[in-house]
Amino acid sequence: MGKTTTAINLATALATTKRVLLLDMDPQGNASTGLGVPRNARGAGTYALLVGDRPLSDLIRPSKIPGLDLLPADNDLAGAEIEMVGMEDRERRLAGALARDGTTLARYDYLLIDCPPSLGLLTLNALVAAQSVLVPLQTEFFALEGISQIARTVERVKRLNPELALDGIVLTMFDRRNNLSELVARDVRSFFKDRVYDTVIPRNIRVSEAPSHGLPVLLYDVRSSGAQAYIKLAAELLKRDRARARAAKAGVA
Numbered sequence: 001m002g003k004t005t006t007a008i009n010l011a012t013a014l015a016t017t018k019r020v021l022l023l024d025m026d027p028q029g030n031a032s033t034g035l036g037v038p039r040n041a042r043g044a045g046t047y048a049l050l051v052g053d054r055p056l057s058d059l060i061r062p063s064k065i066p067g068l069d070l071l072p073a074d075n076d077l078a079g080a081e082i083e084m085v086g087m088e089d090r091e092r093r094l095a096g097a098l099a100r101d102g103t104t105l106a107r108y109d110y111l112l113i114d115c116p117p118s119l120g121l122l123t124l125n126a127l128v129a130a131q132s133v134l135v136p137l138q139t140e141f142f143a144l145e146g147i148s149q150i151a152r153t154v155e156r157v158k159r160l161n162p163e164l165a166l167d168g169i170v171l172t173m174f175d176r177r178n179n180l181s182e183l184v185a186r187d188v189r190s191f192f193k194d195r196v197y198d199t200v201i202p203r204n205i206r207v208s209e210a211p212s213h214g215l216p217v218l219l220y221d222v223r224s225s226g227a228q229a230y231i232k233l234a235a236e237l238l239k240r241d242r243a244r245a246r247a248a249k250a251g252v253a
């Protein structure tokens, strides 16, 4: 829980200084709706890319946020899992489509993929195409169980995509009044150490209201605790990336 909300708002916050593309891989299309592209205005998107072999550059559209483009989920995306089953390169449809359009990809600093909840072919395509996985984790009782399952999945997908890393866990829907939130956060941190982001996303009503207005919470109410947390999260992600780039350089030298 919290995947789509994090995809939308992290993408929006990153877009203030970076060029960002958000891919909506969930047939529900909540990331598309939340960015102001309702179901009846979707047109061609992820399905056309994965199944229809349409080039990425044809399908991307600008969002109302400067610096943020969107590949929406088209209404046919729900059928993609079944239609891809018979294809030989079924796990690599997305990776292949991205590799074929390197010039378009080069226009972006960050590509964010919003995944569906299940580990089907759509999610697998995202994991095979991605460099890293960011897991939003709701601070509730079963959180640790869910996250160890995701960690195992990442390990398994490494056979198809050796580059894939579980880069971060973001605690979300944190409720300060609930002791359980605090306990779960402590557990997750002691297990996953610095892979857990310092920034915590609070449970905040403005966050849940924003999508029905077709807006990221950063535009809906920038002063809300939710919007401020996503701004901090983006800054922390950029800082971690810079540190990683420095470490990689030092490793080469």
Ligand SMILES: Nc1ncnc2c1ncn2[C@@H]1O[C@H](COP(=O)(O)OP(=O)(O)O)[C@@H](O)[C@H]1O
Pocket: 001, 002, 003, 004, 005, 006, 030, 117, 172, 173, 174, 201, 202, 203, 204, 205, 207, 208, 209, 211, 226
């Ligand atoms: N920090 C938050 N505070 C309050 N509500 C939230 C928060 N994050 C997500 N929600 C709400 O919880 C529900 C599920 O979130 P969503 O991001 O769509 O999860 P997922 O994509 O993982 O299914 C949505 O209704 C969303 O508005």
Ligand SMILES: [Mg+2]
Pocket: 003, 004, 005, 026, 030, 115, 116, 117
């Ligand atoms: Mg979602």
